[in-house]
Amino acid sequence: MAGLSSNDEVVTFRMLLELEEVRRGAPEVLNGHADLDRPVRWVHVADTEGVGALIEGGELVLSTAAGFRTSTTRLRRFLSGLEAGGAAAALIELVDESGLPDGAAVATLRQAVRGLTMPIVLLNRRIKFVRVTQAGHRLLIGQQLARLERSRQVHEIYTQLNLDGADEQQIVETTARLLEGPVLLEDVAHRVLLSAGPDPDTGETASAGRPDETDGTAWAGQVVGAAGSVWGRLVAPWVDPDDAGDMLVLERAAQALTLARMAARDQADLLHRAQAGFLQALMAGDLTEDEAQERADGLGLAPARTYVPLVVHMSSGPERDLTLLQLRERVAQEEWIGAARPLAPVVLSASLRSGTFALLLGLRETADVDTALTEVVARVRSRADRTVTRDADRAGPGGGVAWTVGVGPARDTLNGAAFGVREAAQVARTAAATETRDLPFYRFSDIRLRGLVALLADDPRVRTFAEAELGPLLTGHPPWGMELLALYLRHGGNKSEVARAGHLSRQALYARLERLETALGVSLDDAESRAALHVALLWARLRTSA
Template sequence: MRALTARPDLEIRIRAGHGGLDRTVRWAHVTELHDPVRWLRGGELVLTVGLNVGATEAEQRAYVARLDTAGCAGLGFALDTWLTEIPPAMVDEAEQRNMPLLSVEGNTPFIAIVEAVAEHYATEQLRLQGKMLTAQDAMVRSALRTGLPGVVTELTKAVAGEALLLDQNGLTTHSVPGGEHPWHSTVRSAVVLDGDRPRGMSILADGDATILLQSLRAGGSTLGWLALRCSSPASAPTRMLTNHAASLLTMHLLRSRDARRLHHRARAPLLRLLVTDRTAGASAARLLTLPPPPFEVVHLATDRPDTLVDQVVDALADVMGSGPALDRAALCALDDGVLVVLPESRTRPRLGELLFTDLAARPEGPRAAGACQARGSAYLADAANRARRIAASGPGYRHAADTEAWSLLRDSLPAEASEEFQQTVLGALREHDARNGTELVATLRSYLEHNCGIEATARALGVHRNTLRARLRTAERVMGRSLDVPRHRLELWAALALDAGSAPGP
């Protein structure tokens, strides 16, 4: 009302109700009905020449009261057509109700006021559209420049609100303003992490504020959630900007996910070569960048390893977050599962257990996971076989260090003592392998793993029985120990176990 009455070209004079000039005019409506309320929706500036406003003071007051009760923005009179002045009772009633009462002066026709209201909303609509386009452009530029945080920040600037971005597990990825806020718990309680998940946009109440919760989905899977908190009911432009931000965030998350999958697919053949081909494994190890040793080697048992690989990549991002550690992790599909090489962690639960827990809750997740430690890339093949055997021992996640008494003895040894013992038993063998390109250490490990059986060991190594016997005789000569002596076999077993981080043997 204030903006409308301030226009000099309309020649409008305020006769009463100055306190109500902040009322919003939704439309201007001309009527001469005695009771037009049933045809009104609220927010109208009613325009009349006064034909049916009532003949008595009581009727005139009742006319003003009906319009005010109906939520009208104000009442305007055109004088000298039917009335020469506005009835004093109506002026007094309007003043008491803070309802603007206007007189249209001069030669201003009612249609000019109707057009002025329409023009105001058309101009406001153009302004809002311009503001939306500016905000959308800012979000796109921020998406290219700074990624997820930039999009969320620009959204909050455009709507003067607060925002929270959650990953697919309901964990905070980014918030504006930063830190944890009480309304975040309202959002998390609305995000169902298992079972049916929210689709599209939902509206949550937070006292007098409104929260828009938008799921970020692509290809039938939820990548995360965007929540926007506004201090007032969310307008249509606010909802449209939230949808735009959600689209940008979804594309960014989808692109990041696809890039991670492509990265790990490219590395998978090298890891597969490293653990299945001892001849080419050394070359593969030089090409494959892994986390700093020692590693946690995990075998995820499944009948559909090729299907599980992409899920493992996605779950790794949830468990490890983004960064160099995620890029250095390696995985590949094997015949009976997916092999994953992770950085070893002293904290509990281990990364492998967190990974298995995440995957086991998904459709077609792994039925079991076996894990063990490998001290370096040279021991990955043995560790992979050991992890596979552990996974076959039963459902759930099992780590060799948690299931073997050997780990208690190993962990009680000081590092210096362990290294000295290994060097005493294996030093000559290592030097021989390095100097002559032989694989005496690996041969002895396989020999012990297969219960000192010649047939089984030769088959596992892919060599003839006589070749294996020759290697064993060479190993005995180099290390100065006989494999027929139980104490010598025990020392060798312990040294190999300390060297690889897990005990050889079935």
């Protein structure tokens, strides 16, 4: 592993067979030749027949088989117990008191190992078991220390990356360097977001495309993201999933990516909150123009020639979840900010109420206001078309939530433009609540009488007038009254068009119109009455959408 200590090779039985002390015993492998590379976890000396029930697996057992070496049954029971317990291998020393091979015991052992698969080695000369255990344990402890050292190095590398504010690409590149192979960062849909590192087979840099899993094996990988919010997966196609060292690198890299994303979002959230607070202060009139420019400089906002206030009003309909609408509002804000930044050196955003947010755009000196706003709206619609299903007439970011844009007067000062946010909000709300021609954005001049009613909607005198005009219709008597009145006014009193639009027979329409006139106490044929009812109806619709 590049850049890390690599003295962490797994200790195997074959390595222990190469020890000088073991070679002095003239070792002879009786069986298990194919498993000599089994990893060894510990080294034990045992001469009791029941030791197999006490081991935990992975041990190298040294034994003289004293007391049962002359019995094939007992010796086989001893070896079978070791194999059943998961021992890595057994070294059996069979010599007599003079140090020569014990012929009878050797013959017994050769017979006892038949049918067993565990590596079993006969030692034909006397050795010092203590030296074997010391050497073996020295290797094993060294291996453990090497693993701890590598774990420490990996931890320090990724901790430093996070402390230095490294982005996702730097973390992926570091991981590829440590693993000496390609590394891919995918999203949850297996789309490659980032890639780095050479293909060990070709030496070429990893491409942005996802290699084929043609062999059907699972790739080594780690999920990226905090619990409950996984957003990606870090994949190393040429890493063995059973390699603990490489998997440790992937695990720490995934953690570093999660922390990097969280830090970036926290920083973005802090900046967004600071800018939103600035816009709120501007709207409240709490700052002089000099103070506003000074605070803008502190937030890193460059001066602009023209400042334009606009408000985006999102309308989900009565059947929508309010919480879901708020989440979609946040997504929409990010979309609008991203779409506006290439065209405006200053972009401030703040939520006004649920489903409504304001933006203050500082345009470049050469920008035409209408051209710039049209391009911003087009950019947002383009992003929405690529990312969500449109199921509303003016669908935008948020999966079918319709939005309407109101624009206030452009000004050459921050305070002047912020003062126009209220007008932009009224325009957006009015355009969304009433039928009007479909435009990318609306100004006060585009909503005409509706705009006037919107400006006066909170005036108690207008409320008194509208309630007197609509009377029982406001309380649902008759239940179809408001809808029929809106149809009648929309079609200019043309009864044939009203019947067709309302799916009513002429007789049914006449009966309902008569009942409606009775409820209102006016004649619908009177032009002044229709004008008054139209204003009252506009007020009622604005009140409902508020």
